[in-house]
Amino acid sequence: MAAGTVSTVRTEKPRSALALPVIILAFLAAMFVWMGFTQFLNALTLGAVYALVALGYTMVYGIIELINFAHGDVFMVATFVTMFVSGTILNQKEGIYGIPQLILSLVIVFAVTISIMAIIGAVIERFAYRPLRRAPKLAPLITAIGVSFILQNIIQYLVGPYTYNVPQLFPVDWAVMVGETRVPFLNIFVITVAVSLMALLQLFISRTRTGKAMRTTSMDRDASSLMGVNIDRTIMITFLIGSGLAGAAGVIHGLYYGNTNFQVGFQSGLKAFTAAVLGGIGNTAGAALGGFIIAFVEVGAVVLGFSRWGGAVVFSLLVIFLVFRPTGLLGSHTGDRA
Amino acid sequence: MALLELKDVNTYYGAVHALRGISLNVNEGEIVTLIGSNGAGKTTTLRTISGLEHARSGSITLGGTPIHQAKPHEIVRLGISHAPEGRRVFARMSVRENLEMGAFLRKSGPEVQADFKKVFDLFPRLKEREFQAAGTMSGGEQQMLAIGRALMAQPKVLLLDEPSMGLAPILVEQIFDIIKEINSRGTAVLLVEQNAMMALGIAHRGYILQIGEITIEDDASALAKNPKVKEAYLGV
Numbered sequence: 001m002a003a004g005t006v007s008t009v010r011t012e013k014p015r016s017a018l019a020l021p022v023i024i025l026a027f028l029a030a031m032f033v034w035m036g037f038t039q040f041l042n043a044l045t046l047g048a049v050y051a052l053v054a055l056g057y058t059m060v061y062g063i064i065e066l067i068n069f070a071h072g073d074v075f076m077v078a079t080f081v082t083m084f085v086s087g088t089i090l091n092q093k094e095g096i097y098g099i100p101q102l103i104l105s106l107v108i109v110f111a112v113t114i115s116i117m118a119i120i121g122a123v124i125e126r127f128a129y130r131p132l133r134r135a136p137k138l139a140p141l142i143t144a145i146g147v148s149f150i151l152q153n154i155i156q157y158l159v160g161p162y163t164y165n166v167p168q169l170f171p172v173d174w175a176v177m178v179g180e181t182r183v184p185f186l187n188i189f190v191i192t193v194a195v196s197l198m199a200l201l202q203l204f205i206s207r208t209r210t211g212k213a214m215r216t217t218s219m220d221r222d223a224s225s226l227m228g229v230n231i232d233r234t235i236m237i238t239f240l241i242g243s244g245l246a247g248a249a250g251v252i253h254g255l256y257y258g259n260t261n262f263q264v265g266f267q268s269g270l271k272a273f274t275a276a277v278l279g280g281i282g283n284t285a286g287a288a289l290g291g292f293i294i295a296f297v298e299v300g301a302v303v304l305g306f307s308r309w310g311g312a313v314v315f316s317l318l319v320i321f322l323v324f325r326p327t328g329l330l331g332s333h334t335g336d337r338a
Numbered sequence: 339m340a341l342l343e344l345k346d347v348n349t350y351y352g353a354v355h356a357l358r359g360i361s362l363n364v365n366e367g368e369i370v371t372l373i374g375s376n377g378a379g380k381t382t383t384l385r386t387i388s389g390l391e392h393a394r395s396g397s398i399t400l401g402g403t404p405i406h407q408a409k410p411h412e413i414v415r416l417g418i419s420h421a422p423e424g425r426r427v428f429a430r431m432s433v434r435e436n437l438e439m440g441a442f443l444r445k446s447g448p449e450v451q452a453d454f455k456k457v458f459d460l461f462p463r464l465k466e467r468e469f470q471a472a473g474t475m476s477g478g479e480q481q482m483l484a485i486g487r488a489l490m491a492q493p494k495v496l497l498l499d500e501p502s503m504g505l506a507p508i509l510v511e512q513i514f515d516i517i518k519e520i521n522s523r524g525t526a527v528l529l530v531e532q533n534a535m536m537a538l539g540i541a542h543r544g545y546i547l548q549i550g551e552i553t554i555e556d557d558a559s560a561l562a563k564n565p566k567v568k569e570a571y572l573g574v
Contacts, residue, residue, distance in 0.1 A: 209442070216428050216439055222390055223426035225410035226419070228443035228491065 024289070031296055035303045037181045043299035044292070045187050045256055048194030051291025052249035053272035055201065055284055056121075056242030062218040062282035063238045066129065066140050070147035072269015074121055074243050077151055078250020079166065079260035080159060081113045086167040086254065105169050110193070114247040121243020122236050130232065148265075155262040163261040166254035190252045197248055198288045201241070205284060214238055218282065267311075271298075274318055280331025289329060339402065341366045341526050342387070342418070342495045347396035347406070349379075349386045356382045358550040359396065364495060369517070369527040371537040371558065373571055374547035380530040381423050383547070384497045387528075388420040389413045400495070415443050419493035423500050423530075425484040429473025433464050436472050436483055440490025450490070457486040460516055478509040485516070495526045502533045514540050534571035538562045546571070 032040045053075050060068045089105045128147050132140045174185040205211040213234045216224040225231050253268075254260060275294045279286025294314055301313040322328075340363035349357040357379050364370045374380050385391040387398055389410040398406040405413050419440075428436050437457060441450045458465040461482040467475060472483055481501055488496055498517065502510040510533065518540050521527050531537035538544055538558045546554040546567060554567065561567050 212435070212439065213442070215431070219428050219430060220426050222410075223422060223428065224439075225390065226388060226414065226422060226426075227439045227487070228411045228414035229439075230409070230411045 027296075031300070035300065037178070037183070039299055039303055041183070041187045041191075043296045044191050045252075046299065047292035047295030048191050049249045049253050049256075049268065049291075050272045050275050050294050051198065051288040052194055052245045052252070053268060054275035054279070054287035054291045055198070056246045057273050058276040058279070058281055058284060058287035059214075059238050059242045061276070062284075063214060063235055064129070064133075064140075065137065066144065067273070068242075069141070069144040069269075070124060070128075070151060071242070071246060072265035072272065073148045073151035074117055074124075074265070075246040075250050075253075075268060075272075076260070076262060076265030077120065077155060078113050078117045078247040079254050079264060080155055080164075080250075081116050081247070082109060082251045082254035083164060083166045083260060085109050085112050086169045089169065090167050102170070106189075109169060110248060110251050113251050114244045117247030117250065118240040118244035121239040121246070124243075125236055125239040130235075152262050152265070159262070161262060163259050165259050166257075168255070168258055170255050172258075186256065190256055193248070194252060197245060201245070201284060204241075210234070210237060271311075271314065274314065278318060278321065278328055280328030283328070283330045286328055286330035340364065341401060342528065343397075343399045344383075344387070345397045345399075347383075347386060347393045347398060349382055349391050349393050351382075351391075356391075356550055357386060357393075360547075360550070360552055361396075362545050362552060362555070364526050364528050366526055367521070367524065368543065369521050369529060369541045371529045371531055371534075371541040371544040372547055373531060373534045373537060373544055373561075373567075375532070375571075377549075378547040379550040380547055381499055382550075384420060384422075384499050384528070384530055387413075387497060388418055390420075411443075414491055417492075417494035418497065419488035419491045419495070420497040421484040421488040421499065421501065423503070425477070425480045427472040427475075427480050427483050427487070429471065431472060432469045433472055433475075433483055434468045436487050437464075437490050440487035443491065453490055453492065457489055460489075460519065461486050477504050478506070478513075481505060481509075481513060482516075485513070485520075489520065489525075493525060495528060496520065497528050497530075499530045500532060501529070502531060502536060510536060534567070535562075 031043065035043070053072065056071045056074070057068060060066055060071070086109055089108060124147055128143050129140050132143060170186050170189065172184065172186055175182045176185070177183070205214060213224065213229040214237070216227065217229060217231060217234045221231060224234075253264070271294055272291065275290035276287045277290070278293060279288070279290030297314050297317055298310045301307065301310045306313060325331075342364040344360055344362050347357055347360045348355070360379070360383055362370070362372070372380050372383060382391060386393050389405070389408055389412070393406045396406070397404055400413075400416050400418060403416065405416060405418075408416070428439060431439070437454060441453065444450055463479055464482055464486055467479060472480060475483070485498065485501065501513050501517065505513065514536050517527060517529065529537055529541060538561055541558040544556065544558045544561045545552050546561070554561065554564065556564065562572070
């Protein structure tokens with residue numbers, strides 16, 4: 001094959017391929033200058049949480065066209081798993097003394113929480129959604145709302161309806177000074193983890209055999225099964241990954257905010273879902289982008305002194321945006337399925 | 339012994355009895371065509387064979403192995419490829435990626451590479467468009483891709499659903515020549531068509547399907563001369 005043809009005719013739109021990173025960088029620079037470094041870092045961290053949760057919404061919607069209302073509560077459960085795992089580690093070690101121990105503890109918290117949430121997500125799919133695979137769309141939607149309540153009630157029953165402290169694995173006072181501003185390592189760490197996970201997900205979806213099966217299944221389920229793709233297995237893997245990412249978001253929430261309660265999934269879940277819609281539902285890169293945008297809007301409202309209006313500002317902007325671009329930022333254009 | 343055999347297959351869509359006891363067979367090396375008007379159950383027959391629809395009763399066997407309980411992906415593995423009605427190519431993937439998906443169950447290696455070459459030999463047009471998004475191609479090119487993609491699974495039986503649909507007459511002839519070529523290389527073909535004249539021109543045998551039932555079964559040449567068939571499907 002001629003090497004030249006590869007670069008010139010690619011499947012995605014070449015126009016946005018270059019324009020998008022430039023726009024993102026310009027946006028970040030503008031935000032940095034305007035809100036100052038501390039709030040900028042805060043927005044990035046919040047954005048990491050929204051983006052990770054939004055990915056689960058968008059992946060599930062992409063593959064079975066279900067708005068998985070229980071997903072925010074999967075995130076909520078993850079914050080509690082983080083609380084217990086962190087507590088257990090801190091109790092055993094009686095505090096963390098050195099960096100090797102800290103790294104080991106963090107690896108354990110992430111690995112355990114992500115695994116548990118992935119399994120819970122797959123179980124929910126298997127028993128709540130799969131039996132309704134051929135039912136009208138409203139049935140699994142109602143089921144998802146039901147699962148959301150069930151998860152909240154289970155946590156209320158097992159733990160209680162109060163706000164709990166999540167033990168701090170990562171010392172919050174570790175920081176470097178950049179000029180006059182203090183840069184906490186925690187923020188840097190959290191953002192790095194989140195962005196790495198998102199990059200890994202993109203690689204997985206675009207390069208691996210299972211990732212391709214996920215893409216074809218979301219484009220055309222019947223045609224995909226005629227290629228030999230095991231649809232049930234592919235959908236389950238989608239739930240595994242989406243819930244695992246919500247697990248990671250739960251750990252980050254726990255590390256960063258240091259508290260949680262059984263309702264934390266509702267607000268964050270709605271905002272993450274909004275991020276997925278803003279980015280173009282079904283598009284993973286869009287969901288990640290949407291997560292960060294929502295966070296910047298929310299933190300921006302705080303900077304302007306409208307902290308109580310954060311939610312209203314976010315959703316007003318969403319409504320206005322969707323009027324002009326109903327498919328979202330990176331949503332598929334009509335004609336794709338022709 | 340028949341390679342693919344359907345015995346008294348009944349398929350329902352909810353309460354609608356779509357296939358009313360279909361029995362047919364495809365032997366090794368054959369092109370068999372299934373002719374009928376809109377809504378006769380041609381597409382449903384193919385979808386039932388490949389497991390997209392569930393046969394409520396009756397049996398379907400491939401080389402003696404029952405497959406009517408199997409899932410679509412298991413049926414592909416056993417050797418049935420289905421180029422579905424309306425082409426159903428993966429619009430946002432390149433031609434090459436679509437063909438790769440056709441070989442989804444096979445280990446990538448020299449054999450798959452050889453099949454890429456074979457498909458590109460059959461459809462030089464696809465080679466030209468190798469890295470173009472499938473959704474941006476013309477209907478004829480998409481049809482070629484759908485057939486090429488089905489071939490990438492190395493099927494024993496190839497199910498083709500209306501490959502001539504919406505294509506210009508000259509392209510239809512091209513596609514039918516290629517179907518003949520595929521068959522001469524050893525793949526059995528079950529061809530569903532509304533274009534009865536063309537289908538009977540390349541098929542060995544044919545079945546006439548009317549409202550979910552097979553009414554006539556004969557050699558293709560005999561069907562083409564059958565007055566009832568002529569009147570109803572050949573527009574003579």
